[in-house]
Every structure is written in C-alpha cells, then in structure tokens.
Amino acid sequence: MRTTALLCGMALALGASSATAAAADRATQSVESKYAAEAKAMGLSARQAAQLQDRVDAQLADMKIPAEQVKYNEIRTKDGSSSITLPVPGAAADTSCPSEYLCLWDGAYWTGTKHTFWACGYVNLSDLGFNDRLTSYKNNQTTGTVSSFYNWEGSWVYKFGSRAYHTEDSLANTPWNNMIDRVLVC
Template structure:
C-alpha cells in the first residue's frame, strides 16, 4: 500500500511539472504573439501616417513579408516598408505606390529597381561585394543608382557570367545614373561598394 502511495505521489508531481512546463510554453508563445501583434500594429500605424488605406497597408505588409522571406542574409523588418540586415550593412526599402523615395543617405550606395530612382531600393554602406540576389534584387533588376559615398569612393558593378565580370564603375560624391536604355539595365548581379 505504501508503495502505491509513493507511486501516486510521484505521478502527481510529474503531472504538475508537465502542466507547469506546458503553461510556461504557452505563456512564451502568447508573449511572442503579443510582440508580433505590437510590431504589426506599429507598422500599420506608420503606413496609415504615410497615407495608405488599411487595405493598401495590408498589401504592402504582404510584399514586405515576401521580400523578407526572400532575403538570404539575417534581416528584420524595422519600418512599415523597410528591412535592415542585422549587421546594419544594408537596408531594403519596398516601394510604396504614390510615395517616391529617391533619397540616398550620405556614405551609402543606393540601388533601385526602376528608372529614375523609383521602385524598390537597396542601400549598402560597408566596403565589400554584395550579391544582389541575397537582398531580393533577383533576376538582374537594377535600373538606377546613386553613389552618395565620400568623395572619390569608387563603386564597381559586375555581371555574373560564370564568373564575376566588371561592367562599369561609379566615383562618388553623389554620382547618380539611370541605367534605362543602356547595355547595363537589368544586368548587374554584384556590386563592390568601395
């Protein structure tokens, strides 16, 4: 009888521990859900402040989510239409209908998918080679750029042709160009920022 009592107590303790663990897991999941909802509502508020309707904000968030899923480097959403590489070296800005973002921060190289600094944008600041496919600039989509780095800094643009092939360079300060109607439009795969 005493043996059964000890087994019953041990089973009861084990069940209590399992229930507590399940509760802790549920609490962690609930906290994660609240954090996600908080971020989503913050981005929805930013989109609304930019003049987007709820429907447009939801569609934009879907595009941001798709781009974030396509980016091959560790990255996170930091604004209603902005994704930043976790090391801070790159920012991807998803285009917003009716809102042109032609800006390029000083000491950055900025690239756009559309002519005349339109469409989605990716901006780089560290001196290294970047494969544009890693930042969801797939299928040779570069069409315009601004080299807003320090004076004399040269950015180099390459196409992948079984190997990295140099196509042209851009010397800062504030060199900009639209590649539309040039041989390099929708060709560049890799940039060496400086």
C-alpha cells in the same frame, strides 16, 4: 503517484510553452500594430498598409542575411550595412540618396524598391533578394570613390564602375539592366 507527478510536470511544461508562445504572439501583434499605425499616419488606407506589409514580409523572406523591419516601409540588415526602402502606394518615389551612400533601385529613373549601402565591401545582391533587379543607381559616396558592378557568369565578371561624387544612371536601356548580381561598394 509517480505517474501523477509526471503528468503534472508535463501539464506545467505545456502551460509554460503556451504562455511563451502567447507572449511572442502579442509582441508580434504589437510590432505589426506599430507599423500599421505609422502607415496610417502617412495617409495609407488599411488595405494599402496591409499590402505594403505583405511586400515587406516577402522581402524579408527573400533575404539570406539577418535583417529586421525598422519602419512601416524599411528593412535594415542586422549589421547596419544597408537598408531597403519599399515604395509607398500612391506616394512619389524616394529618389534621394544620402551623402556618402550608394543607392540602387529596381525601377527606371530611381523608382521602385531602393537599396542603400554605406559600408565598403562586396555585396552579393542575392543575399538581399535583389539579384538581377538593378535598373538605376546613384553613387553619392565621397568624391573619387569607385563602386564596381559584377554579374555571375560561372565566375564574377566586372561589367562597369561608377566614380562618385553624385554619379547617377538609369540602366533601363543598357545591356546591364536587370543583370547585376554583386556590387563592390567603395
């Protein structure tokens, strides 16, 4: 009798655990369907949408801080201090940088993956899966605000600064291209 009760309890626990896993799986599928629908509405084919989702998933996996996908091509850190916008296949690059933000790209002349920052403080770019990838930037913060760029060389070494308003540069032909590991936003 005791063995039967124990087995029944185990079966109930397994059933509850399976139900929880199934609910989580349905929620994941629902979110993925939402982003696939957004991508389709933007004119992407199913294949392009799947490839973009794979890149979003890879970016999230490279990140060392809590973040979540908020659009079909956008990730936001849980604290809201920054966002990452992945380029859309076949679309023009998003070269915009909102007022009062610092924006970084991994491509020359504001192309490729874009990182957008608004909160003042040090940002270790490896936490975002972006160390040694900076190739262009726009400092569109409030006038006079300086952002500083650093490289890790056994300690943080200052490389250059950018004074706002609307300072922009492509680092493609400079010694700092694909070198920067840390930014002091503000």
